[in-house]
Amino acid sequence: MKLNRTKLLVEPPASATSDIAFILIVFFLVCASVEPDKGRAQVLPRAEPEPQKDKQSQTIDVELTRNAVILNGNPLPPQIFRKSIELKLADKTRDEDKIVAVKSRKEVPYSHWMAVTGIIEDSGGIITMQLEEEQTVQVK
């Protein structure tokens, strides 16, 4: 008596490959679209080597530390800072008077910087960054 062996190797159905590939496409597209692309536009005047102090009447100085804000030398909590800067900018009509010089200490995190500059821009201020310039001094 002959016994027929059962076939163990079974080919996968070819019609399923299109479905598999389509699911892969969807997977890659979904992965690609996770990257954030929303944000906030910010207008910064072009970098100048020295500020034109004589043309500006009175710039508002904001200094940032790691988690605090100093407005014209006075440290303020965030809620009071918003009201104070709004008050200071309310009566300014010329663009050059709306300039707010932002100086940050080295350790200021980006999230804090963005929060404060956001408040300034919402209040109508124009942000300029005050950076420390490196100078080489030759000693005789």
Add this chain to the structure above:
Amino acid sequence: MIVRRKKLDASVPAMAMGDIAFLLLIFFVILARARDDSHLQWKPAAGQELTRPTTMNASVVVDKYNVTHLNGREIPVGTLAEELKVLLGENPAGRRTVMLKVHHEATAVYFEPVIEAVSEAGGELHHILEEEKNQQ
């Protein structure tokens, strides 16, 4: 005499579907990698009333290791302004958008020179942020 018409089978071969879909897959993957900075590790800072930029001419990333990248390529901050000037060329206003992606914990010593370089190159900054979740 009745002549029977031959039935023409016009079905699309199912076998080819896999190949077509696979080619599409390769096409999308290559397209996604053309301006790729997805391999960079950074977490956006929180913000409110966020908008999507209408154009995107360059992308600058400061990752969690405080390394600066221009369009996915590592670059020293000293040469960023020059490279951006080349990229932006003589584009008119509105077509000089530079997407700035800075890790939320990066400090001023790293991100301020980058912002300055974008400003020097005449780029229009668009900070990429994450919508702030209201905590109640």
